[in-house]
Amino acid sequence: MFRTPLRAVALASLSALAFASAPATAVEPFSADYAANYMGMQANGTMTLAPAGANRWKYSLEVSGAGARLAQSTVFEADGDRWRPISGNDSQGGENGLAAMLVKKRSVNATYDWGSGQATWDGDVKPDRRGPVKLQPGDVDGMLMNLALVRDFKAGKPMNYRLVEDGRVRRQAFKPAGTETVTVAGKSHKATKVTWKDEDRSITAWIVDSLPVPARILQQRDGRDHIDLTLKALR
Numbered sequence: 001m002f003r004t005p006l007r008a009v010a011l012a013s014l015s016a017l018a019f020a021s022a023p024a025t026a027v028e029p030f031s032a033d034y035a036a037n038y039m040g041m042q043a044n045g046t047m048t049l050a051p052a053g054a055n056r057w058k059y060s061l062e063v064s065g066a067g068a069r070l071a072q073s074t075v076f077e078a079d080g081d082r083w084r085p086i087s088g089n090d091s092q093g094g095e096n097g098l099a100a101m102l103v104k105k106r107s108v109n110a111t112y113d114w115g116s117g118q119a120t121w122d123g124d125v126k127p128d129r130r131g132p133v134k135l136q137p138g139d140v141d142g143m144l145m146n147l148a149l150v151r152d153f154k155a156g157k158p159m160n161y162r163l164v165e166d167g168r169v170r171r172q173a174f175k176p177a178g179t180e181t182v183t184v185a186g187k188s189h190k191a192t193k194v195t196w197k198d199e200d201r202s203i204t205a206w207i208v209d210s211l212p213v214p215a216r217i218l219q220q221r222d223g224r225d226h227i228d229l230t231l232k233a234l235r
Contacts (some may be wrong), residue, residue: 027057027078032213034229036063043068045229047213049147055079055137056086059143069093070217074110083148085112085141088165088220110141110165119164130165139164146205149174150214152193153207172196175204180208182215184231191215 014066026051034045043065044102052075060073060133074088093105108123118132119139140148145161154161159174193205206216217229 028212031235032231033233033235034063035232036065037225037228038063038065038068038070039226041065041068047204059147061143063227070137072143074141076144078145081151081231082137083144084114084137084139085110085164086114087111087140088143108166112139112141112164121167124155125167131167133164133167133169135164136162138162141165145172146214146217149194149205150207150212153192154209159194174203177204180206182208182231184208184215185233191217 017113029050030048030051033046040070043063044120045061045063047061048060049057049059056075056226057076058073058075063070064135070092072088072090074182075086076083077086089107090110091107106124108121108125110121112119112135114135116132117135119135120133121129140161140163142163142165145163148161149159153174163170163172174194174196177195179190179192182189182191189206189208189210193204193206195204197201197203200222202220203214204218204220205214207213208215211234213229213231213234214229215231217227218227219228
């Protein structure tokens, strides 16, 4: 569930998590390796969650390959099951060839100031997308939505979110969309698909009860695959 081509996954995006054999509100570090397909280019992805001090956590996603690199991160504060974004960065760029044509260099920083109750953005962002945007309890950015999505699914809670990013507010509600068998590190797992869609975009995540991260995240635009992340290994 990603703000740039990745953010809505972001997936988005690509996320965002409850953990197997742990309380629904627990936050624990992880590192996950993904195979990625971005606009037809093969790449590798790494998703990590690490402590950032004072009840804060840094959740990051990096995808690189075929001369392109995309990186997203958010720092959030966790108080039980109450999570709120503090800051975020979203950058992308193509170094050469086709990647340079498809992936425009861009870097955007987000600040969620809960003291003033406002979110602002700077960097490569249009003046009308710099904010401020008024914050409300429960607001998430695209990365944090990924984590909250898996947490709330496993807890049996509604997967409805007020997404605050790119200088605007959007409502995104995910719904179960059946089950499928997925393979991770040579083992088969039953996964539940959850999906969100609007007129021209959709995000689908495959959630496995025994895994702390999505087994797969797919973002589509205009009916075509935009980015597809498939879990290879969990460390």
